Each structure stands twice: as C-alpha cells, then as structure tokens.
Amino acid sequence: MAQKPSIPKGTRDFGPQVMVRRNYIFDTIRTVFQRYGYQPIETPAMEQLSTLLGKYGEEGDKLLFRILNSGDFLSAYDKNPEHLEASNLLPHISEKGLRYDLTVPFARFVVQYRNDIVFPFKRYQIQPVWRADRPQKGRYREFYQCDADVVGSDALLNEAELVQIVNDVFKKLGVRVVVKINNRKILAGIANYIGSPESITDITVAIDKLDKIGIESVNQELAEKGISNEAIEKLQPVLFMKGNSHEKMAQMAQLIGGNDIGAKGLSEMKTLFEYLDHMSLDVEYELDLTLARGLNYYTGAIFEVKALDAQMGSICGGGRYDDLTGIFGMPGVSGVGISFGADRIYDVLLELNLFPETSSQSTTVLFVNFGSQEEKFCLPLLAALRSAGINAEIFPEADKMKKQMKYADLKKIPFVILAGESEIQSGFVFVKNMLTGEQISVGVTGLVDFMIQTVA
RNA sequence: GUGGUUGUAGCUCAGCUGGUUAGAGCAUCAGAUUGUGGUUCUGAGGGUCGUGGGUUCGAACCCCAUCAUCCACCCCA
Numbered sequence: 001m002a003q004k005p006s007i008p009k010g011t012r013d014f015g016p017q018v019m020v021r022r023n024y025i026f027d028t029i030r031t032v033f034q035r036y037g038y039q040p041i042e043t044p045a046m047e048q049l050s051t052l053l054g055k056y057g058e059e060g061d062k063l064l065f066r067i068l069n070s071g072d073f074l075s076a077y078d079k080n081p082e083h084l085e086a087s088n089l090l091p092h093i094s095e096k097g098l099r100y101d102l103t104v105p106f107a108r109f110v111v112q113y114r115n116d117i118v119f120p121f122k123r124y125q126i127q128p129v130w131r132a133d134r135p136q137k138g139r140y141r142e143f144y145q146c147d148a149d150v151v152g153s154d155a156l157l158n159e160a161e162l163v164q165i166v167n168d169v170f171k172k173l174g175v176r177v178v179v180k181i182n183n184r185k186i187l188a189g190i191a192n193y194i195g196s197p198e199s200i201t202d203i204t205v206a207i208d209k210l211d212k213i214g215i216e217s218v219n220q221e222l223a224e225k226g227i228s229n230e231a232i233e234k235l236q237p238v239l240f241m242k243g244n245s246h247e248k249m250a251q252m253a254q255l256i257g258g259n260d261i262g263a264k265g266l267s268e269m270k271t272l273f274e275y276l277d278h279m280s281l282d283v284e285y286e287l288d289l290t291l292a293r294g295l296n297y298y299t300g301a302i303f304e305v306k307a308l309d310a311q312m313g314s315i316c317g318g319g320r321y322d323d324l325t326g327i328f329g330m331p332g333v334s335g336v337g338i339s340f341g342a343d344r345i346y347d348v349l350l351e352l353n354l355f356p357e358t359s360s361q362s363t364t365v366l367f368v369n370f371g372s373q374e375e376k377f378c379l380p381l382l383a384a385l386r387s388a389g390i391n392a393e394i395f396p397e398a399d400k401m402k403k404q405m406k407y408a409d410l411k412k413i414p415f416v417i418l419a420g421e422s423e424i425q426s427g428f429v430f431v432k433n434m435l436t437g438e439q440i441s442v443g444v445t446g447l448v449d450f451m452i453q454t455v456a
Numbered sequence: 457g458u459g460g461u462u463g464u465a466g467c468u469c470a471g472c473u474g475g476u477u478a479g480a481g482c483a484u485c486a487g488a489u490u491g492u493g494g495u496u497c498u499g500a501g502g503g504u505c506g507u508g509g510g511u512u513c514g515a516a517c518c519c520c521a522u523c524a525u526c527c528a529c530c531c532c533a
Contacts, residue, residue, distance in 0.1 A: 006524085009524085009525085057531095059530080059531055059532090060531090060532095062457085062531095063531080063532085101533090129533085131531095131532080131533090133531075133532075134457090134530095135525095135526085136526075136527060136528070136529095137526085137527070137528090138533080139531095139532070139533080140533090143533065144533090145533065205531090293532090312533095313532070313533070314532085314533065315533070316533075317532090317533065339533070340533080341532095341533030342533085343533075344533055345533090368491085368492085370491080400490090401490095401491055401492055401493090402489080402491095402492070402493075403493095404492090404493085405492050405493035405494090406493050406494085407493085408493065409493040409494050410493085410494090416492085416493085418491075418492080420491065422491095430491095430492095432492075432493090434493070434494080437492095437493085437494090439492085
C-alpha cells in the first residue's frame, strides 16, 4: 500500500458510534444552558492574531496555531537582510490564528456588537478550540469547549448560578464531581500578607501544585522563584489550613482580613457560599485555597471541577474577569463564565461506563430489498413509518439476503421487514425481530400501527 | 521546549543468542446455505518489518540518524 493517510497529531476522527455519545454530552450541556436562559452564538475558527496574542500569557502565545498568509506573503516585504528580523517579518507571514478558547473571541464579540446586545448578556457557545500543545492523556490539540458566560453584571448570583449549572450537568450525566472554588482577590491578599504582592503569579502557580507534588516541593519551588524565606514561612499556615469551607474563611479572615483586597475576596466568597448553601445542590463544593488556574485574566471567583471517580485533570473550569473587554476598548464590563471540557468528560464517561445503553442505535426498521417491483411496494410503507416517527430505511439494492441481514445485524437494527413477491400478493409481510430471531406475519394495512406499538 | 516509551497485515500483537519462504487471533472477502443475521466449518486475499544509512556471508532482531506514536514534565479543558 502507498503511505497510509493520517491526521495531524493530537486530532481525532469521530465515527458514528462515538458521535452518538458525543452528541449525548453536547445535548445534555446545551439543554441545561438553555434552561437557565443562555443564548447561543458562534464565532469563526480563526481570529486576527492581534485579537489572540497577549491574552493568555507568554506560554499561551506559544501554544497558538498561526495561519500562514495566502499568496506570496513576502512580495511587499523589504528583503534587505539588515532589516530581517523575526518581529517585523511575522506580520507579513501570519495575521490570523486558530482560537485558543471561547472566552476571548466572546469578549471581542461583545465589544463589536455592544449596541445590539441586551445586558446582562447570557450566552453559550459550543465549538472546537486549538492548542499547539504536546498531546497526552486527556489532552488534545483540537478539542471542544462548552462555554456559558454572563457579561454586564457584577452580581455574585451569577457565580452561584454557574455552580448550579455544573450541578445540573453532572447530575444528568451521572458523574460524581467536586467543585473547587477560590477567589483571585484572596490569592492577592495572601501575596500582600506575606509581603510579596508582585509575586502573586509565582506564588499561585506553586501552591496550585500542592496536592500533586507536596509541601516540600512547593516551598522549594517558591524559593527558586526568589520568594524570601520569611515570606515562605508566613505562607505555611495557608498551605496547612484544615477545616471546612466556612472554617477556612474564618481562619483566613485572621490572616488577610487586614488588607483591602483580601477582605474583599473573603467577603465575595462568603456571599457566594451563602447563595450556594440555599440552592440544595447535589454536588460537593468547597473552598480550595490552593486553586489558582492559569488564565491571568481572572480577577474574582475561580472554579474548577474534578471527577471524583476518575483520574483526569479538571473537566470544567471558569471564573470572573472584571475587565476582559477593556483590552478591546470597552472598559468597565464585568463577566463571569464557565467552560466544560467535552472531550475530557467523554473520556470520564467512557472510563466509568456511564453512557446510556440506547445511545448506539440509529435505525429501527430495515426493509429487505428484493427487487424493483418490491422496492416500489415498500416505498409508501417506508414513508408512512417515517411520518409516524420511526427511523426506517430500505437496503438500496437487491443484494443477497444474507448480506442485507448482516447489514441489519452490524448496524444493530432491531427490526427487519421482508416483503417479497409472495408477501405482496398475500397482503402480509414478515416482521423479524433481530434480537429474538422471531418472525411474525403482519397485514400491510396495520403495519404502521403494529410497529408503533412494538417500538413503544 | 525537556525526559522517556513504542513502531511487524485493516486492528491487537508473537517472532528465540542475528540464520531458509516473517506468524497468530480478530476483521475482510468467497463457499458450505439460490428467501434469513448474530454461532460453526472450509478456503482466499492482504506485509517496502516506520524511513534512511551502517555493521555482517546473512538484519524484523545489533549500531547511528530521522520521522511518527504514546506517557510524563512545563502548562492546561
């Protein structure tokens, strides 16, 4: 054989049986989003590079897929070698990129259509995103995000509602999860408290790994980042803090209640938990002081959802961003959003065997094709079954019966109807149940009613 | 970007210290069965052993390079 065709690293094809299951996830999430009044939008796969660059930090910029300009992109470029530098060459080579997430394109969308949007604007968006990362378990270069965001409202009730949505989605899917909640203002308060406000990023990145690498390694990493010993010392009570969410908040008030931003964060957290405690949720939710989340545009609450029974990174995350639209020239609009990672949720459902059984069958009835006369006899029956809401098809050619039966078998079609010459003359066709192998004769005039009853 | 793993039929993998013509299971196709699938039996097709170079009388096997893959780190859904 010639060289085998293949697809790019970190991308996947989805066959019919996989798509049925993926759609089950998308439909579940979409239904919940709509239940809470969120409206759908879509944005292009590619954005201007200027929209994307600088929004995800230095690391994020490296993970952007850039699209090569069409045509002879160097024709207008000054090719004098003395002026040849990557920085001024780049705009000539690439000016578009594949979107990295759905939040930044959404911010662009809000700014662009600000006069047409009714605020607070609740939107959802289910589309693929791309990251030029190295693939590994649960990590792909092309994957779907399912986002719900509210912009134009500072109210913490929005945060609470998003947790409620998480609750509903995972309850429907049957996955046990824990929602971890933190607040960037609390993290800033911690950084102030230990006297290194400028190191907030290094501090949060390090303590985010606490449960993964342990306290020793965290302290070591902090030291390597240039955090002073006394600052690390002051941080220890936070890292070792025990108790439930309310107890932790009380302890934190002792430590960081004195600085403005820390107090603000704690106050927000308290309000949020008051809402959540009144929502009779099924999911666990807890304050996790070590939760940091990478995206640096978050300014308030941050969320992360982890499956309790599967070894998988976070399957859902989000947070509050006070000024995302500011970088696109529209300051003072606050937003909060959440993003479900459909591909990871798929992997979790597969691992835990949580996909519903029925989600693999598409056709209910197959007519065996005996020839051109018989085809014509079957067509009105087919149409009638379809009108009655029953998925039905006829084998497209009068192939060997064995092959047609095998087709039904492989496609898990539960009923096969045989209408050959003698059946047509008698006015009775055979309906074969492929599960039991049982075959009964049914009058043509009563066929649709019979099938409706049998299927129901 | 860093470290490691594995590349043999469509798929999952055997293949001894380097030795004739590289095997198995599953899948596919055909027949047993001209109007009955999923079971069974018989037979058939399908491989530049990832690619390129080297060592050797001889390489799927040893060496080097390269590409791909998966896993871990960084980071993240």
